[in-house]
Amino acid sequence: MTEIAHRGYRPTLWERLAGAPLPSVSFQSSFWHATAPEGPRTGPLAGEERCDVAVVGGGYLGFSTALHLAEAGVDVAVLEADEPGFGASGRNTGFVVPNLITGLDPKLMRETLGEETGELLCRTVGEGAELVFELIRRHGIDAQARQTGWMQPIHTPAKRAWLEDRVTQWRDLGRPVEMLDRDAAVYETGSTAYHGAFLDPGGGHINPLAYVRGLARAAVDQGVRVFTGSRATGFERVGDVWRVRTDGGTLVADRLLLTTNITGNGLAPKAEGTQFPITLFQVASQPLDPALRATVLPNDRCSADTRKDLIAYRWTWDNRIVTGGLLANPFGSTERGRTHHIGRLQKLLPQLPPLVAEYAWQGRLGAARDFIPRLMELGPSAWSAIACNGRGIAMTTALGRSFAQWLAGGSNEGLPMPITKPDPVALPGLASLAFSVWLPWNRRVDAKELRDAK
Numbered sequence: 001m002t003e004i005a006h007r008g009y010r011p012t013l014w015e016r017l018a019g020a021p022l023p024s025v026s027f028q029s030s031f032w033h034a035t036a037p038e039g040p041r042t043g044p045l046a047g048e049e050r051c052d053v054a055v056v057g058g059g060y061l062g063f064s065t066a067l068h069l070a071e072a073g074v075d076v077a078v079l080e081a082d083e084p085g086f087g088a089s090g091r092n093t094g095f096v097v098p099n100l101i102t103g104l105d106p107k108l109m110r111e112t113l114g115e116e117t118g119e120l121l122c123r124t125v126g127e128g129a130e131l132v133f134e135l136i137r138r139h140g141i142d143a144q145a146r147q148t149g150w151m152q153p154i155h156t157p158a159k160r161a162w163l164e165d166r167v168t169q170w171r172d173l174g175r176p177v178e179m180l181d182r183d184a185a186v187y188e189t190g191s192t193a194y195h196g197a198f199l200d201p202g203g204g205h206i207n208p209l210a211y212v213r214g215l216a217r218a219a220v221d222q223g224v225r226v227f228t229g230s231r232a233t234g235f236e237r238v239g240d241v242w243r244v245r246t247d248g249g250t251l252v253a254d255r256l257l258l259t260t261n262i263t264g265n266g267l268a269p270k271a272e273g274t275q276f277p278i279t280l281f282q283v284a285s286q287p288l289d290p291a292l293r294a295t296v297l298p299n300d301r302c303s304a305d306t307r308k309d310l311i312a313y314r315w316t317w318d319n320r321i322v323t324g325g326l327l328a329n330p331f332g333s334t335e336r337g338r339t340h341h342i343g344r345l346q347k348l349l350p351q352l353p354p355l356v357a358e359y360a361w362q363g364r365l366g367a368a369r370d371f372i373p374r375l376m377e378l379g380p381s382a383w384s385a386i387a388c389n390g391r392g393i394a395m396t397t398a399l400g401r402s403f404a405q406w407l408a409g410g411s412n413e414g415l416p417m418p419i420t421k422p423d424p425v426a427l428p429g430l431a432s433l434a435f436s437v438w439l440p441w442n443r444r445v446d447a448k449e450l451r452d453a454k
C-alpha cells in the first residue's frame with residue numbers, strides 16, 4: 001500500500017480486497033508500457049506558477065483540453081499526480097469507438113439531454129474517432145494507430161432488430177455505419193458465435209499509452225506547462241483566482257478544470273463520488289503466427305460484442321491478441337485476471353492455439369449511474385469533468401476540444417452536455433463493490449439469452 005500512497009493512487013475497496021498487484025505496478029506491467037515511446041521531459045511543480053487555465057489530471061481529457069486551449073492562444077498548465085497516462089488512459093484496450101456505450105443511442109440521448117444537447121453529444125463522440133486519428137497524424141504520434149473500424153457483433157439472432165435500429169439511428173446522424181449480416185460478421189470476427197454486427201469504419205485501435213504521451217508532447221510543444229509527479233492536494237478560491245496546492249508548490253489560475261477521472265483521491269469527493277469505480281483486467285498474449293490473422297479479425301478491426309459481460313479483442317502490430325474485462329469476485333483476482341478472459345476467448349475462437357498472458361495489467365474505469373458523461377460545477381470558474389464510462393478515447397479527446405472552445409470564451413450552448421452539480425451515489429465507499437453484485441446477474445442474463453437462442 002505504501003507505493004500506492006506514494007503514487008497518489010488510493011485503492012478502492014474492491015482493489016483492497018483483491019490485494020496485489022498494486023495499481024502502480026500493474027501500470028508498468030502492461031504491454032503498452034513495454035512498447036510506447038517515451039513521453040515529453042517534464043518535472044514537478046516547484047514554487048508558485050500562474051496561468052489562465054489550470055487542468056488537473058494528465059489523461060486524454062486533460063491533455064486534449066490543454067492542447068486545444070494552447071492552440072487557441074490560452075495560457076494553460078497541467079498538473080499530473082504521476083505521469084501522463086497513469087490513469088485509465090495508459091491502461092485501456094485501445095479501441096477508438098465513435099459512439100456511446102450500448103443503449104445510449106441518439107434517440108435516448110435526445111430524450112434525456114434535450115434535442116440539441118443530446119444530438120450534439122452524439123455528434124461530438126461520433127466525430128471523436130476522426131479527431132483522434134487526425135491528431136495522431138498531425139502531431140506525428142507513434143501510436144501504432146489503425147483506423148480499420150470498430151465492430152459490435154450481436155451474440156444472439158434476437159438482437160437483430162436492436163442492431164438495425166442502432167445502425168439507423170447513427171446513420172441518421174451522418175455516421176458511415178454499416179450492418180453486417182451473419183456471414184460477414186463471422187468472417188470479420190473469426191467466430192461462428194455471432195449473428196450480425198454493427199460496424200463503424202471510422203473507429204479503430206491504437207497503443208493507448210503512446211497516444212496519451214503523444215498528446216502530452218504535442219501540448220508541451222504548443223507551450224503548455226506540464227507538471228508531473230505533482231498531485232493536487234487541495235484547491236481554494238482566494239479573491240478571484242483559484243490556488244491549487246501540490247506538495248512542491250501552488251498553481252494559481254483564473255479557471256480550473258479537474259479531469260482526474262476516478263483517481264482524484266478525494267480532491268473533489270462529491271464529483272468523484274458521482275461515479276462507480278470499476279476495476280478491469282487486461283491481458284496481451286504471446287506473439288502468434290501471423291497466418292492466424294487470416295482467420296481472426298482479418299481486416300484488423302476491433303470487436304466488442306453485445307453481451308452484458310462483453311467479450312472484446314484486437315490484434316497488436318506484433319501479432320498478439322489483447323483482451324480483458326471484469327471479474328465479479330475480487331478475492332484472488334490477480335491470478336484469475338490472467339486466465340479468465342483468455343479462457344473465454346479460446347472458447348469463442350477455437351482456431352487459436354493455447355494463449356499465454358505474457359502481459360497482464362489492470363485499470364480503473366469510472367461509470368456514472370446513467371453512463372452519461374458529466375461536467376460539474378465546483379465553484380465560480382471551477383469544474384470537474386468525468387465519467388467516460390468505457391468509451392473514453394474518442395469521447396474524451398472530442399470533449400477536450402469542446403471544453404477548450406468553451407473555456408477559451410465559447411458559450412454554454414456550444415457544450416455537448418449540461419453543466420450540473422455533483423450528485424454522488426449513496427455510500428460511495430462501497431460503490432466499487434456494486435459491479436461485483438451486478439456482474440453475476442448480467443452473466444445470468446447473457447446465459448439465458450444464449451439458451452433462448454438455441
Ligand SMILES: Cc1cc2nc3c(=O)[nH]c(=O)nc-3n(C[C@H](O)[C@H](O)[C@H](O)COP(=O)(O)OP(=O)(O)OC[C@H]3O[C@@H](n4cnc5c(N)ncnc54)[C@H](O)[C@@H]3O)c2cc1C
Pocket residue numbers: 056057058059060061062079080081082083084085086087088089090091092093094095096097230231232233259260261262263264265267280281282362363364365386388389390391392393394395396
Ligand atoms: C482497462 C480499461 C479498458 C478500457 N478500454 C477502453 C477502450 O478500449 N476504448 C475506450 O474508448 N475507452 C476505454 N476505457 C476507458 C478510457 O480508458 C477512459 O475513459 C479514459 O482513459 C479516461 O480518460 P481521462 O483523461 O478522463 O482519465 P484518466 O486517464 O484516468 O486520467 C486521470 C489522470 O488524473 C491524474 N490524477 C488523479 N488525481 C490527481 C490529482 N489529485 N492531482 C493530479 N493528477 C491527478 C491520474 O494520475 C490520471 O493520470 C478503458 C478503461 C479501462 C480502465
